[in-house]
Amino acid sequence: MIRRTSEIAASAALCALLLLSACGGGSDETWIAEVNGQQIPISQLRRILEARFELEPDVSREDILNEELSQLVTQQVILNRAHELGIEVTQREADTRLRKLHGNDFSGIDSEFLNEIRKQMLLERTELEDLADRIRFPESALVLYFEENRRRYRTPERVRIRQIVVEDEAKARQLRAQLGEGADFATLAAEHSLAPEAGEGGLLPAFARGEMPEVFDEAFKLRPGGLSRVLESPYGFHLLRSETRIPAHDPELTEVRDAVRMELQQKRLAELRRGWLRGLRRNANIRVNERLLETLL
Template sequence: MIGCRKMAIALVVLCLISGCSDTGDMSLGNQVVIRVDDRELTLAQFNEYFEATAMSCDDEQTQDRVTMRETRLRFLLQLVEEMIIVRRADDLHLDISPKELDIAMRDIQKNHSEPSFNYLFLKRAISFEAWKERLKTRLLVEKVIRKELLKEVSPTPPEIRDYYAKHWEEWNQGEEIRARHILLPSKEKAKHILRRLESGDDFAALARDHSVAPEAQEGGDMGYVVRGQLPESLEKPLFDLELGDVTPVIKTPYGFHILQAVEKREAGKPKIEECIEKIRDGIQKERLEATYGSWLAGLRSRYRIEINEGVI
């Protein structure tokens, strides 16, 4: 759904791993801020969730009292929407299993070393349990939307073909090269690896064993690269290569690089098969934006909702 998994993980990373604000008078923490039927959110929970989802720590530190109040009110409305949708999850008997939550957490954590991941929580004074609960809620909201709205917003094959006919130029990026990459910390080691490549050693195996680049464990596979994506010092030698050839050792501020051209795609009209996912995502996003409001309004009318914004 709308590249739903990717989108959701991308949103969670942005929203959850930062946050700074004053949690206020905790003696008021038991006051109910939001009630949706029998579900309640206390002020203490609101403050903790606000910490875990603050969009920019630096911005919030410089906000005046009025601006902070507006930020907290916007967050309050977001939580109201979430609680309404979570209430709908009760009706649909939907939940997030421990396995689903674990997979989502590992998807986020794999982009950070364990020390740096843990440091984020220490630096922002975020409760790991609060962060995990926010993640679970976001996943559940996504699951409900997928269940309720997917059929309404999913395009048919004829609609996909029509959209492709009108928009294919959006994905015509010119010549592309699928490249492999080895990054090494020293010139001497890079020259040694280059000699092994010239002697016929396998590029992917050498990348896995010696490269310090992020894609090392994928055999140095960078996927398809278009012009303008890499620094000029790497782009020109790469695009000048014949298939299967490798560049000389190239020095940059990051270290010493060796690139290999694996496949080439000439500029021209992309095949519809290469664009289907992007087309489907685009149509679904447009339709979801058009239908979400009325769907949520329908849910609002089903449940008893109480909001106590005065205490935040």
């Protein structure tokens, strides 16, 4: 299924009314809708519908059709606006976004998916370009928002630990005894642990209370260097060793200014998006090839 930004999804209901009332197209069998002369191939919509119908068999096919057609037309309206503004996304920029999503392994990723990433980036940039002047905030607004939401930027206490996970309790107790006699935890983890981080000596990334399964709450009772008792979970039997404790931190605005600004901008964009899309659609010439709609149900 074609991926879309959550911003575009939010506009589907509004766009549906416009699409369903639009006039029908001609006899051309290759396009399902047209936006200012830019045609949307029926094959594109058909691929999306086939996936949705299979994934959501209990949902009305007509509702799915209207929603997905609305999405595609909304996308095309914005892409037309991107062309007017001269906004582009280079291959290198799309590759950079792809690496953020999938790392450096591009195997199994085809050109169609890469084109979809470029399209998504165009949608995002066009919205930001059109609304840029309305999402700028003075320092006073940042200060006020930060003070009202200071607790949201607080970093809770975190711990970093090593763990060993084995299948049976007897083996866990045997390893616990070896550790008590001075054996190296990282070495035993590499040799015996079933957990994926065994190759790193059982070392886990730092985490806060509640971010991991309940068994890891025991880590917050340990001092650095401390060793847990044998702990049981659905994954097996665990031994935990505390490495470091990272205290909770209440940042100042200087430390999180960019995050505060971005959050304010996203809130304002959400408020402005509906009116922006309504204006773009009002100025667009949208035609739907209604004769072909029934063939898709």
